[in-house]
Amino acid sequence: MPRLTSRHGTSPFIWCAAIICAIISIVVIFGGIVVFVGYMVIHPRVPIISVDGAHLDLLKYDIVGVMQTQLTIVIRAENDNAKAHALFDKTEFKLIYEGKTIAYLRQDEFEVDKERSVLSNYLVQSYPIPLNPTMMEAIDFAVKQDVITFQLKGGSKARWRVGPLGSVRFECNLSCELRFRPSDHSYISSPCTSAHKN
Template sequence: MPAVFKKKLETHRRQGRTNPLIWLAAILCTIIAIGVVIAGIVVFIAYLVIHPRVPVISISNAHLDLLRNDYAGLLQTQLTIIVRARNGNAKAHATFSDITFNISFQGQGIALLVADSFQVPKNSTKDLNYVVQSSSIPLTPDQMEKVDYSWKKNEIAFDFKGNARTQWRIGPVGSVKFLCRLNCQLKFHPLNGSYIPNRCTSKSK
């Protein structure tokens, strides 16, 4: 009986041993997890050291080149718009991509503006120059009244909405990305086409 008990005990001990491959897999997973955490900490520290200003897009200037409406309720317009991309980071270049802007008047679409990806050097700016010429836009009676009123008070507004993706590269360890959203009105004096400056700068997240 003692011999049988000893044999059963030894069998139980052999079954309880962990396969070395499982230990190896656990060690590798731990090393990978630690590496990911360290990389994240390095990126965060680098971001704090750089302490950058978030890239922004804004309207730096504009002009109303043409505004014409007739008794049939058709509106023609041409706008010159300068969009400025600013990178306030003194230690890293910024890449702007997926750039799209919409211009409309009283809910009527006028134009869709796009741009290819580009890079803005450290602590610098880049201007995008757009000349927007619309075809004849049919207006509702209510919209026609608003255009007439705009002529009388010498002020007209167009809605300008859009966004762009921006990215900083922090050395070889990673990057910081933002989404810049722009939503404002472009106001003009229709009698001479001059732009009425207002704060039209993107918000980032």
């Protein structure tokens, strides 16, 4: 009894799809190699943000339990890379007192040139803040000790870009304490940076 066989050629559509996938794979691999080589040649340093200075402009509170404060905070954005500009965007910080967020600091996208730094001055003015008994005790103690502490948390998304090589993103985050002397409103300087510590 004769055996029936069936022969079907590969569809042109499948060939086209396979060729397109192969081309895309080659482009992706080539692009990855280019970016890697560019990274090794440029070897960019991670951008850094840090607190450069601050001042307690105003601190008022009354027996009713309402506090008002105004601070000037100076943030430094550094780009130590000698071969690429750095862009900082989505820059946002929270100013916190005794666990309560009392103000937000925000800034639009900005650029820092090669081996340069940019200082940003934030004038932080809070609305009248109702204080609970714990916060009242804390501020009374702070005034007696002549040291009041705020927390600063947040950061910026930084990226460097060089021509057609693409870009690489970095997270620059801060989480630190800002301490002031209520007697003369001065800032008690202490390290606050997004740089990795060894």
